[in-house]
Amino acid sequence: MRAEVVHPVRSAPLHRPGRAVGRRKLWRCESGSSAPEPPESQGQRSGRVETSGARRVLVIDDERAIRLLCRVNLVASGIDVLEARDGREGLALARKERPDLVLLDVMMPEVDGWTVARELAADEETREIPVVFLTARAEAADKRLGEQLGGVGYLIKPFDPVTIGDYVEEVLARIDRGEREQLRRDISSGPAR
Amino acid sequence: MSTRETNEAADRARRLQRVAELLAEAVEPQQVLDAILTEGVRAAEARAGAIGILSEDGKNVELLAARGYDAAVMHGWASFPLAAALPMSEVIRTGEPVFVANIEQRNRDYPDLAHQGQDSHALVVVPLAVEGRVFGAMSLSFDEDIEFEPERREMKMALARQAAQALARSRLYAAEQSMRERMTFLAEASELLGSSLDYNSTLRRVAQLSVPGLADWCAIDMVGPNGEIERLAVAHEDPEKVRWAYELQDRYPPDPDAPTGVPQVLRTGEPEFYPELPQELLEEAIADDDELRRIVEELGLKSSICVPLVARGRKLGALTLIAAEKHPAYTQADLDLAIELARRAAIAVDNARLFQEAERGANAARALAYVADGVVLLDDDNHVRHWNPAAAAITGVSEEEALGRPVGDVVSVWDALTSHVPLVAPGRAARTVTVPLVLAGRERWVAVSGVAFGQGTVFALQDVTDEHALEKTRSDFVATASHELRTPLAAVYGAVRTLRRQDVVLSEDDRTQFLEMIESEATRLARIVDQILLAGQLDADAVDVALSECDPAAVAAGVVESAELHLPENISIRLATDSAPRISCDESKLRQVLVNLVDNAVKYSPAGGSVELRVSNGDGACVIDVIDEGLGIPPDESDRIFEKFYRLDPQQTYGVGGSGLGLYICRELVERMDGRLRVESEPGHGSRFTLELPVQR
Numbered sequence: 001m002r003a004e005v006v007h008p009v010r011s012a013p014l015h016r017p018g019r020a021v022g023r024r025k026l027w028r029c030e031s032g033s034s035a036p037e038p039p040e041s042q043g044q045r046s047g048r049v050e051t052s053g054a055r056r057v058l059v060i061d062d063e064r065a066i067r068l069l070c071r072v073n074l075v076a077s078g079i080d081v082l083e084a085r086d087g088r089e090g091l092a093l094a095r096k097e098r099p100d101l102v103l104l105d106v107m108m109p110e111v112d113g114w115t116v117a118r119e120l121a122a123d124e125e126t127r128e129i130p131v132v133f134l135t136a137r138a139e140a141a142d143k144r145l146g147e148q149l150g151g152v153g154y155l156i157k158p159f160d161p162v163t164i165g166d167y168v169e170e171v172l173a174r175i176d177r178g179e180r181e182q183l184r185r186d187i188s189s190g191p192a193r
Numbered sequence: 194m195s196t197r198e199t200n201e202a203a204d205r206a207r208r209l210q211r212v213a214e215l216l217a218e219a220v221e222p223q224q225v226l227d228a229i230l231t232e233g234v235r236a237a238e239a240r241a242g243a244i245g246i247l248s249e250d251g252k253n254v255e256l257l258a259a260r261g262y263d264a265a266v267m268h269g270w271a272s273f274p275l276a277a278a279l280p281m282s283e284v285i286r287t288g289e290p291v292f293v294a295n296i297e298q299r300n301r302d303y304p305d306l307a308h309q310g311q312d313s314h315a316l317v318v319v320p321l322a323v324e325g326r327v328f329g330a331m332s333l334s335f336d337e338d339i340e341f342e343p344e345r346r347e348m349k350m351a352l353a354r355q356a357a358q359a360l361a362r363s364r365l366y367a368a369e370q371s372m373r374e375r376m377t378f379l380a381e382a383s384e385l386l387g388s389s390l391d392y393n394s395t396l397r398r399v400a401q402l403s404v405p406g407l408a409d410w411c412a413i414d415m416v417g418p419n420g421e422i423e424r425l426a427v428a429h430e431d432p433e434k435v436r437w438a439y440e441l442q443d444r445y446p447p448d449p450d451a452p453t454g455v456p457q458v459l460r461t462g463e464p465e466f467y468p469e470l471p472q473e474l475l476e477e478a479i480a481d482d483d484e485l486r487r488i489v490e491e492l493g494l495k496s497s498i499c500v501p502l503v504a505r506g507r508k509l510g511a512l513t514l515i516a517a518e519k520h521p522a523y524t525q526a527d528l529d530l531a532i533e534l535a536r537r538a539a540i541a542v543d544n545a546r547l548f549q550e551a552e553r554g555a556n557a558a559r560a561l562a563y564v565a566d567g568v569v570l571l572d573d574d575n576h577v578r579h580w581n582p583a584a585a586a587i588t589g590v591s592e593e594e595a596l597g598r599p600v601g602d603v604v605s606v607w608d609a610l611t612s613h614v615p616l617v618a619p620g621r622a623a624r625t626v627t628v629p630l631v632l633a634g635r636e637r638w639v640a641v642s643g644v645a646f647g648q649g650t651v652f653a654l655q656d657v658t659d660e661h662a663l664e665k666t667r668s669d670f671v672a673t674a675s676h677e678l679r680t681p682l683a684a685v686y687g688a689v690r691t692l693r694r695q696d697v698v699l700s701e702d703d704r705t706q707f708l709e710m711i712e713s714e715a716t717r718l719a720r721i722v723d724q725i726l727l728a729g730q731l732d733a734d735a736v737d738v739a740l741s742e743c744d745p746a747a748v749a750a751g752v753v754e755s756a757e758l759h760l761p762e763n764i765s766i767r768l769a770t771d772s773a774p775r776i777s778c779d780e781s782k783l784r785q786v787l788v789n790l791v792d793n794a795v796k797y798s799p800a801g802g803s804v805e806l807r808v809s810n811g812d813g814a815c816v817i818d819v820i821d822e823g824l825g826i827p828p829d830e831s832d833r834i835f836e837k838f839y840r841l842d843p844q845q846t847y848g849v850g851g852s853g854l855g856l857y858i859c860r861e862l863v864e865r866m867d868g869r870l871r872v873e874s875e876p877g878h879g880s881r882f883t884l885e886l887p888v889q890r
Binding site for chain 2: 063065066068069072073086136137138156157158160
């Protein structure tokens with residue numbers, strides 16, 4: 001059964017799910033604590049779920065709660081999750097693991113999300129990794145910056161974590177269809193997310 | 194010589210002597226005239242006598258006085274031409290006496306007189322002369338026909354000489370007297386005019402001073418700012434009549450286009466002088482108004498002078514003098530006096546106005562010099578005409594550098610500064626536009642308004658940099674508060690959404706984590722909301738602080754204990770107490786302050802480290818230090834961090850959450866408990882917040 005879209009904050013509609021993609025089956029999630037440790041420990045909270053062939057998403061957020069939400073729900077959609085709890089850790093993990101997509105918070109200590117996006121875009125090795133901002137910054141100027149930094153999506157907190165897996169699948173599918181530029185432009189001019 | 198003749202001669206000499214004595218005693222012209230026409234006429238054994246004087250313009254003979262003639266005979270002889278073929282005119286013309294023995298001779302020599310005074314007999318007219326200059330003549334009429342013998346002729350001539358001298362002397366005396374009076378009056382008026390800058394009231398007093406000495410009526414009219422004529426003063430000896438005059442003026446308002454009187458004088462700038470008001474003029478004014486005729490007759494207007502008040506070529510008003518019931522008709526001397534008075538009054542008014550203008554100018558200059566707003570005056574060519582000190586302060590360009598130059602040269606960004614400012618017409622509400630002004634590397638926010646008047650534009654510049662910063666921090670606060678609320682809200686909402694997912698079976702551990710998340714994030718939300726409310730209450734001074742005895746070490750221990758419960762793993766906290774004194778404070782508020790300070794220390798130590806609470810005994814105070822090893826605070830910001838909405842890192846890129854209110858709330862609460870809160874810090878090496886609370890007294 002599909003979750004209904006809820007709009008608890010009028011000024012910032014929650015993520016609207018795209019068309020249904022991905023596998024629809026019950027998943028028994030492995031909890032974060034029981035997930036195998038990455039070979040090179042990048043931090044106690046980072047982790048990754050090995051499922052060969054599945055998409056891999058890197059969640060960079062200093063808020064443990066947000067990382068937990070993303071992990072549980074993405075894994076439920078059959079997506080592997082990598083976690084980083086700040087910008088520096090996120091950059092290192094992105095370079096090392098080359099995830100299929102990055103869910104990126106903006107307000108983080110020391111190295112913020114804007115910097116992470118800038119550095120990912122500046123590095124040939126990571127340039128192609130799509131970045132979706134997941135942030136509490138809801139102003140138009142912030143969205144424009146996200147667009148300028150090459151993001152492919154812009155989710156404003158609070159967001160609906162239940163549909164996050166579908167959303168990621170849809171973004172990746174559209175990128176596969178060559179709609180990356182359209183996704184970027186939609187950040188500030190497209191339908192509100 | 195016969196005895197009779199000798200006696201008669203002696204008698205004449207005595208009479209002459211008597212007249213001479215009388216004339217010597219007489220001072221005023223009237224006394225002289227009386228003496229001549231009574232004793233003189235008697236001494237000459239004449240029936241009647243008259244004295245005529247050459248008029249000021251030398252064209253007429255004016256009869257000064259007569260005695261012994263019938264009123265009917267005298268009618269019409271008050272004044273007659275010098276050129277007339279009359280004995281008195283002839284005598285004044287020639288300086289030679291005329292002796293007429295009888296009526297036949299008179300009618301023969303002076304045919305103009307033939308038809309009147311048929312019962313007339315001998316007539317003598319002798320010249321009145323002083324130092325060879327004839328100024329009048331005296332006539333004597335006799336009851337009988339007389340062939341005048343040389344002695345009698347000589348006696349008449351002697352009498353004339355005496356009379357002439359006495360008359361001339363008395364007239365001189367009277368003229369001098371009158372001159373002295375005029376001078377006194379002028380001196381008094383001048384003193385009055387110079388006594389005050391309130392020229393309106395001064396002029397009223399001058400008008401008052403003019404009656405009744407100078408006039409029966411005195412009026413002063415002034416030219417108003419729009420060229421209208423305003424009656425400033427009307428004076429008459431009788432205040433009742435002044436009231437009546439004003440009523441009259443209301444009933445018959447003066448015509449500003451009238452061809453005579455004040456309007457005419459103000460138009461031409463020339464005096465108007467009627468030694469005798471022409472009847473036609475009055476008739477014209479009266480027209481067919483019977484009421485007005487009655488009034489004019491009651492006024493008994495005789496003679497008038499109207500002179501303009503002119504200073505520096507500008508007609509300021511007019512002074513009107515009217516001789517009516519009491520004052521004699523005006524002479525040239527009166528006109529001269531009026532002109533002089535008007536001249537002095539005009540100068541006084543002009544001076545007072547100049548002074549007031551200068552003072553207003555000086556006041557305006559003072560206002561412009563000290564006003565906090567920059568005021569810039571540009572002429573039609575956009576050259577700077579005024580540049581006050583505030584304008585200099587805002588733009589950083591001095592008055593000397595600015596004056597007289599094109600404003601675009603003075604301030605290169607002037608166009609950018611003013612291009613969005615709507616210029617309004619004078620009197621309209623100016624519209625202020627706030628624009629940034631970057632000059633010499635300084636960025637200022639300037640509120641600009643402009644008024645365009647006929648000869649240029651005046652701009653007001655207000656430095657609103659501080660207000661703008663405050664406004665920006667306010668709007669930043671709204672954005673910040675919204676960000677701060679969004680993250681915990683996202684956690685709570687997300688956790689609930691996830692827990693309700695039916696397509697996923699969560700592990701027990703995840704479920705527990707989600708429930709804990711909901712609880713802690715909801716608490717966090719509540720705290721942010723509390724802080725916003727508390728700041729609002731502090732602003733409204735609606736926070737009660739209940740001081741009571743308390744143990745600061747115990748409070749600090751409690752704070753440390755609860756902080757330890759959710760401390761990040763890379764941060765440690767410890768408490769050091771050193772015989773802390775008991776203090777008087779609000780325990781819950783103190784706890785709130787310490788919780789905030791510890792939270793802050795933790796938040797601003799993203800790389801971990803230790804946080805220490807140190808409670809010690811200061812000088813008459815309990816000192817609590819909260820020391821961290823975190824990011825620290827740049828020295829120039831160490832005071833600003835206590836400002837409401839101020840955030841050390843406005844971009845929030847460090848992700849250090851908070852409402853921007855924590856330290857503001859701390860300092861406000863501490864000060865309400867008579868304590869002090871300050872900070873020392875070295876950027877990169879941590880901060881030390883020091884809280885001092887007075888020892889219980």
